[in-house]
Amino acid sequence: MIRLTVNPIVESATLMRRVMVVLGxxxxxxxxxxxxxVRALLGRLTRERVDRYTRDWSALLLRLVRVNLNVEGRIPDFEDGRRYLILCSHASHYDIPLSFVALPGxxxxxxxxELFRIPLLGPAMRAGEFPSIDRSNHQRALEDLQTARDMMESGIVLWAAPEGTRSADGSLGTFKKGCFHLALDTQAVIVPVGIRGNEKVLPARTCQINLGQPVDFVVGEPLDTAGYGREQLPELMEAVRGSIERARGER
Incomplete structure (x- = not known):
């Protein structure tokens, strides 16, 4: 169990504090x-270095909003030679940094x-082996998924939101099929993750920020897709959804 407690007192950020969080x-x-x-330009960028940078970056982002993080559940050994796909509920912009801080590998x-068009961030993500998916172009999407498969074969653990986009009200949205097809094609082990309280850090459609918000990051029981055929896709999706709902306390 991991606890990252920066400030246990929840408070609404003032305008000045919100500006500081954004600029920070x-x-x-x-x-x-x-x-x-810079490291990529010098030929000195390694996967391990990117791992360290993403975790340091994530920890600083969470410190800016003083998240009170609690991690629950059994985290698999991501270095056991199998392919892993983390499927996480997505109700906040902070889900990614929360995942980087809470999980190894x-x-x-x-x-x-669209994220790859952002100056500095986009090129850095490409250099750091972050795969993209072009949902507007079917052929390109297939090529992108093949790249994702190759990354998983090389030991990268992929993180995806089965809802496809951030939930507007914090509830678990409709699941898309793409990441489940990827899991079946690679016979990956799915690690379901449900996050509680994250939607209150930065509520959707507002500029409000709540400091010191308690957030529970709950890792569900891993699900090996090697036992599933393509015709069992609906069953697989329902099993993952049920696991995430239980992790979020909705079942």
């Missing part, structure tokens, strides 16, 4: 993106192509 987040992201790009987010 931009500054920290720019710093670590630059470090990755070489975790990379299966990202939307």
């Amino acid at each position: 987040s931009i500054g920290v992201t720019s710093l670590y993106s630059s470090l990755i790009l 070489s975790i990379r987010m299966l990202a939307k192509k």
Whole structure:
């Protein structure tokens, strides 16, 4: 069990504090993106270095909002030679840094192509082996998924949100099939994760930030897709959904 307690008192951030959080987040992201790009330019960027940078970056982002993080559940050994796919509920922009801090291994987010257009961050993500998915182009999406498969074969643990996008109200949305097809194609072990309280750190459609918010990061029981055929895709999706709902206390 991991606990990252920065400040146990929940409070609504003042306007000045919100500005500081935004500027601090931009500054920290720019710093670590630059470090990755410089090392890549010099030919000194390793996967282990990217792992360290993503965790340091994530920890600083969480400190800016003083998240009170509690990690529960059994975390698998991601270095046992199997392919792993983390499927996580997605109700906050902070889900990614929460996952990087809570979990070990070489975790990379299966990202939307739009993120790669962001200056510094986009090129750094490409240099750091973050795969993208172009959902607007079917052929390109197939090629992107093949790249993701190759990354998993090389030992990278992929993180994806089965809902496809951030939930507007914190509830678990409808699951998309793409990441489940990827899991079946690679016979990956799915690690379901449910996060509670994250939607209150930065509520959707607001500029409000709640400091010291308690967040529970709950790791469900891993599910090996080697026992599933493609015709069992609906059953697999329902099993993962049930696990995430139980982790979030919804069942």
